[in-house]
Amino acid sequence: MRTAVQYHLITGYEDGSFRQMETITREEAMTIISKAMALTGLKDRLPVQEAIVTLQPFADSG
Numbered sequence: 001m002r003t004a005v006q007y008h009l010i011t012g013y014e015d016g017s018f019r020q021m022e023t024i025t026r027e028e029a030m031t032i033i034s035k036a037m038a039l040t041g042l043k044d045r046l047p048v049q050e051a052i053v054t055l056q057p058f059a060d061s062g
Contacts, residue, residue, distance in 0.1 A: 009035045027060070 001020055004010045009032050012018045024032075037043040055061035 004032070007035075007039060009039070026058075 001010070001018065005012075010018070034043070037046070052061075
């Protein structure tokens with residue numbers, strides 16, 4: 001968790017807590033993945049069309 005905070009992949013909740021033992025939502029997981037992709041440069045190498053096709057089956061893909 002410390003490394004994820006250091007790289008700003010996670011920031012916790014509004015009250016300053018992290019609640020590391022709670023299940024995260026798909027939206028929270030995708031936010032972390034998106035930040036990690038930007039940090040590592042993967043975001044620039046992944047074709048947008050490929051990402052759209054991959055996420056299309058999910059109702060909240062937008």
